[in-house]
Amino acid sequence: MKKTDLVENALRSLSEQYPRGISAEQMGRELYLDRSTASRYLNELVREGKARKIPGRPVRYLPHPPAKTEENPGKEAANSMPPSSRQALVGELFADIVGAKHSLRSVLEEALAAVMYPPHGLPMLITGETGTGKSHLAHTLYRIAADRGRLRYNAPFVAFNCAEYAQNPELLMGQLFGIKKGAFTGAAHDRPGLVERADGGVLFLDEIHRLPPAGQEMLFYLIDQGVFRRLGETSMERHARVLLIGATTETPETVLLPTLYRRFSVKVALPPLRERTREEREILLRRFLEREEEKMGVPLIMSDECRQMLLTYPCKGNIGQLQSDIQIACARAFLRHLQQPGQHVTVTIEDLPQTVLREAPEKTAATTVGKPLPRKQGKIDQIPNIYEQLVHRKQSLQESGADHARMTQSLEEVVDQYVRVLMQTSRQDLADLSGSARLIEPELYKLLHEAVSEAEAFLPSPVSAHQLAAVGLHMQAWLNDPERSKKLSSLPEIPSAPAPYTRAAECIATRVKTRWGLDLPAREIRLIALILSPRDQEQSPERRVAVLVAMHGESAARSMADVTNSLLGCPVIHAVDMPLDQPSSVAFERITQTVRQIDQGAGVLLLVDIGSLTTMGEAISRDLGIAVETVPHVSLPMVIEAGRKALYTENRLEEIADAVRRAAQLPTLSNRPPNRIIATVCYTGEGAAVTLENWLREHLPDTDHDVTVRSVRIDPESRRSPLLEHLARTNRLIAVVGTVAPELPGVPYLPAWELLRPEGVGRLKQLLSATRTSPVSPSRSDRLTYDRIPSLVEQGLSETARHLNPRLFCRIMQKEMDAVREQFDLSADRELGLWMHVGTWIDQWIGAQLDGQIPECPPESDDCPPAVSSSNIRAWQRVLEALSQTFSVDIPEHMAVHLCRLSCRPTTSRF
Numbered sequence: 022m023k024k025t026d027l028v029e030n031a032l033r034s035l036s037e038q039y040p041r042g043i044s045a046e047q048m049g050r051e052l053y054l055d056r057s058t059a060s061r062y063l064n065e066l067v068r069e070g071k072a073r074k075i076p077g078r079p080v081r082y083l084p085h086p087p088a089k090t091e092e093n094p095g096k097e098a099a100n101s102m103p104p105s106s107r108q109a110l111v112g113e114l115f116a117d118i119v120g121a122k123h124s125l126r127s128v129l130e131e132a133l134a135a136v137m138y139p140p141h142g143l144p145m146l147i148t149g150e151t152g153t154g155k156s157h158l159a160h161t162l163y164r165i166a167a168d169r170g171r172l173r174y175n176a177p178f179v180a181f182n183c184a185e186y187a188q189n190p191e192l193l194m195g196q197l198f199g200i201k202k203g204a205f206t207g208a209a210h211d212r213p214g215l216v217e218r219a220d221g222g223v224l225f226l227d228e229i230h231r232l233p234p235a236g237q238e239m240l241f242y243l244i245d246q247g248v249f250r251r252l253g254e255t256s257m258e259r260h261a262r263v264l265l266i267g268a269t270t271e272t273p274e275t276v277l278l279p280t281l282y283r284r285f286s287v288k289v290a291l292p293p294l295r296e297r298t299r300e301e302r303e304i305l306l307r308r309f310l311e312r313e314e315e316k317m318g319v320p321l322i323m324s325d326e327c328r329q330m331l332l333t334y335p336c337k338g339n340i341g342q343l344q345s346d347i348q349i350a351c352a353r354a355f356l357r358h359l360q361q362p363g364q365h366v367t368v369t370i371e372d373l374p375q376t377v378l379r380e381a382p383e384k385t386a387a388t389t390v391g392k393p394l395p396r397k398q399g400k401i402d403q404i405p406n407i408y409e410q411l412v413h414r415k416q417s418l419q420e421s422g423a424d425h426a427r428m429t430q431s432l433e434e435v436v437d438q439y440v441r442v443l444m445q446t447s448r449q450d451l452a453d454l455s456g457s458a459r460l461i462e463p464e465l466y467k468l469l470h471e472a473v474s475e476a477e478a479f480l481p482s483p484v485s486a487h488q489l490a491a492v493g494l495h496m497q498a499w500l501n502d503p504e505r506s507k508k509l510s511s512l513p514e515i516p517s518a519p520a521p522y523t524r525a526a527e528c529i530a531t532r533v534k535t536r537w538g539l540d541l542p543a544r545e546i547r548l549i550a551l552i553l554s555p556r557d558q559e560q561s562p563e564r565r566v567a568v569l570v571a572m573h574g575e576s577a578a579r580s581m582a583d584v585t586n587s588l589l590g591c592p593v594i595h596a597v598d599m600p601l602d603q604p605s606s607v608a609f610e611r612i613t614q615t616v617r618q619i620d621q622g623a624g625v626l627l628l629v630d631i632g633s634l635t636t637m638g639e640a641i642s643r644d645l646g647i648a649v650e651t652v653p654h655v656s657l658p659m660v661i662e663a664g665r666k667a668l669y670t671e672n673r674l675e676e677i678a679d680a681v682r683r684a685a686q687l688p689t690l691s692n693r694p695p696n697r698i699i700a701t702v703c704y705t706g707e708g709a710a711v712t713l714e715n716w717l718r719e720h721l722p723d724t725d726h727d728v729t730v731r732s733v734r735i736d737p738e739s740r741r742s743p744l745l746e747h748l749a750r751t752n753r754l755i756a757v758v759g760t761v762a763p764e765l766p767g768v769p770y771l772p773a774w775e776l777l778r779p780e781g782v783g784r785l786k787q788l789l790s791a792t793r794t795s796p797v798s799p800s801r802s803d804r805l806t807y808d809r810i811p812s813l814v815e816q817g818l819s820e821t822a823r824h825l826n827p828r829l830f831c832r833i834m835q836k837e838m839d840a841v842r843e844q845f846d847l848s849a850d851r852e853l854g855l856w857m858h859v860g861t862w863i864d865q866w867i868g869a870q871l872d873g874q875i876p877e878c879p880p881e882s883d884d885c886p887p888a889v890s891s892s893n894i895r896a897w898q899r900v901l902e903a904l905s906q907t908f909s910v911d912i913p914e915h916m917a918v919h920l921c922r923l924s925c926r927p928t929t930s931r932f
């Protein structure tokens with residue numbers, strides 16, 4: 022229905038109630054339009070001859086010709102729009118909510134009325150099982166309120182899931198209401214909370230029942246009186262006006278404080294998917310498929326059988342689960358398409374996740390009994406015939422007169438060798454894009470997967486994807502030719518596997534019997550049990566590259582990770598979501614923690630979308646001493662590629678990162694010139710390594726400003742560091758400097774003490790000049806002169822200083838530094854470094870004094886270089902006194918000696 026038709030209908034029905042005419046303002050209120058839009062539509066009707074204007078203040082409008090009911094006043098006491106108009110309006114406003122015109126209509130009407138209620142909407146509680154669309158509805162309501170002028174332009178929408186912090190009520194309350202400095206240990210600054218951020222807009226609290234009672238009480242006051250206090254504050258003196266929308270999967274009256282529960286004027290319940298109509302489920306399916314098709318950029322088709330299943334299986338996680346099951350199926354189909362490109366991506370029943378197939382109505386399973394065997398020709402025939410091998414070995418052992426013990430051991434070796442071949446084949450096969458499906462019929466693979474999942478309840482260790490694929494290969498070969506062992510005479514006894522694995526093999530046999538009516542011979546069951554039992558190479562702890570997806574938004578990262586993990590059958594991808602209202606410091610902290618937890622020693626691949634996330638990896642790698650490679654602009658195919666490579670190959674971090682970059686057509690490490698890097702090392706990566714890092718940074722000549730200096734921890738026992746090895750592979754590691762020589766062949770090592778001697782400095786100089794790509798001498802305009810120091814320092818400090826006034830600082834330094842310059846014969850480079858050094862310290866001291874803390878100081882040391890004279894010290898003292906007076910900071914006495922030492926360095930160790 023067109024907007025003008027909608028307005029015309031409303032005008033006709035409202036004219037009964039207002040026979041003297043309806044103003045644009047009234048019409049706007051009725052249709053949730055702003056006054057000027059309503060006026061525009063009404064005037065359009067006047068132009069079209071469908072309405073007439075009644076002059077006056079305000080101008081009013083009546084339908085033309087008059088509504089029939091106008092001639093019969095009182096016939097219908099319609100005090101609102103006719104149902105058809107209301108339905109059309111709700112359908113239009115909630116166009117992205119499937120079911121808006123049908124099963125959700127009354128719920129949405131109620132929700133709409135609440136959000137549009139003057140002056141600022143009514144607090145609302147949405148209930149419903151997980152995945153029924155509570156968050157989706159909250160956001161849609163916000164959008165409508167913002168579009169229709171109920172909220173101010175640019176009003177915020179702040180969403181928060183109380184379950185995320187439910188383990189730590191203090192932090193939860195702090196997140197929500199803000200924190201006063203000192204409220205608890207670690208609360209070093211005042212911090213606003215989400216309530217303040219949502220001021221003037223909507224605050225959506227998901228799983229609101231996870232708020233502790235004190236938090237619920239605070240919310241009550243917030244709704245009731247618009248007041249709240251930050252954690253640690255004593256009085257309620259802060260004000261915020263937020264439209265609160267709460268959501269819960271629980272029965273709210275039993276989990277919320279009665280005061281808060283009653284304060285929600287409107288409560289809407291979203292029905293589970295099983296109560297929605299089939300037509301609505303069809304529309305949902307179509308929409309989700311369209312979305313996936315758009316992402317893939319290739320036309321998508323779905324087999325009827327698969328569509329049928331998606332429309333009928335009991336979907337416990339409701340719309341959310343339906344959506345993610347569809348994403349998984351599409352991702353699988355897309356993988357196949359990547360390997361065998363065609364005009365379409367075709368989604369078939371095999372692409373559906375196990376959970377869907379398991380939950381599907383019984384009849385699908387029943388019809389498969391007695392189906393033809395899943396045979397597969399081609400490469401699978403190259404799988405060695407284990408029976409032939411066993412017979413041959415037995416014959417040669419008999420010929421050599423081997424005893425029984427020797428015979429058993431030797432036959433076990435044959436089986437071991439066979440399993441190794443299978444593992445290797447499955448590894449290669451899985452590493453191909455199509456996964457195991459290439460050599461093993463999906464039906465068989467599915468059966469094995471199900472049986473093994475069932476057996477995991479009693480197996481001592483989980484069955485790896487490789488083992489499962491190895492069993493698949495063995496069985497596929499057997500199913501192709503179940504008779505082949507019969508052709509051989511006198512097969513030897515197969516060694517037995519531990520009991521739980523025999524039981525797991527029996528589970529498989531039972532399923533094979535039910536499915537294809539086939540009896541697996543006892544020796545097949547023994548062989549399968551052996552393949553399933555852990556082998557040596559499986560037991561050795563694998564150091565896999567960990568993969569972490571971090572993205573802006575509520576759930577984008579998690580859903581990509583879920584899809585990929587489900588696709589690969591292994592939780593290989595980790596995720597951190599970064600809601601848009603979350604400060605990047607929180608994201609940084611969460612990503613850092615996750616990287617620390619998931620690293621297995623082979624480094625972490627960080628897949629991110631945009632913005633600050635693209636630069637966090639480097640800082641996290643520095644902080645944790647873990648190799649982190651960041652790849653931006655993440656998409657689902659990139660995550661799948663990363664997961665597959667991490668799971669099925671032994672590729673190193675940078676190889677996986679490059680494979681992912683190639684998949685996304687981003688520049689790879691291998692085709693960019695390597696960066697020059699110097700690593701500083703010690704056993705902690707923090708003490709000597711950091712001191713050396715700072716020292717080197719300060720002393721690197723201008724010609725080598727491209728060199729990165731990086732402090733790294735060396736493991737005291739192995740004297741190795743995965744991070745260092747990673748840096749060596751991905752960069753041009755020109756030297757390692759430190760207090761411990763790492764195990765890293767081919768990279769020159771300089772002990773720290775050598776840098777104090779001219780020989781060491783000379784060696785480093787040589788290394789630097791030998792690795793320079795183009796020997797550059799600074800051009801005239803680049804060369805630093807004394808007169809440029811103040812402006813450069815002012816510029817530098819204005820980017821880094823938080824408390825210091827850079828201009829004032831430079832003025833004092835300009836006035837006071839002459840004596841120092843003369844005393845030490847400082848070069849302009851050196852002097853610039855010293856200005857920055859002093860400025861940075863003073864800035865920190867002012868900050869510490871403001872916070873009432875004891876300022877940190879440069880280390881105190883007795884060894885005053887012999888070259889330092891008392892007049893040297895006095896020169897610096899005068900500068901420091903002037904600074905101390907101007908900025909009212911206490912400067913420690915030994916600072917002058919510290920600065921003298923820095924000023925002297927050039928003669929001893931500059932390079």
Ligand SMILES: Nc1ncnc2c1ncn2[C@@H]1O[C@H](COP(=O)(O)OP(=O)(O)OP(=O)(O)O)[C@@H](O)[C@H]1O
Nearest residue numbers: 117118119150151152153154155156157340341344
């Ligand atoms: N009526 C609907 N029409 C179209 N898409 C919907 C509808 N309801 C939900 N969705 C989609 O289903 C997914 C899950 O919805 P949502 O996250 O809002 O559920 P929820 O009830 O908040 O779940 P949870 O309780 O697990 O947080 C979302 O991607 C959402 O866009």
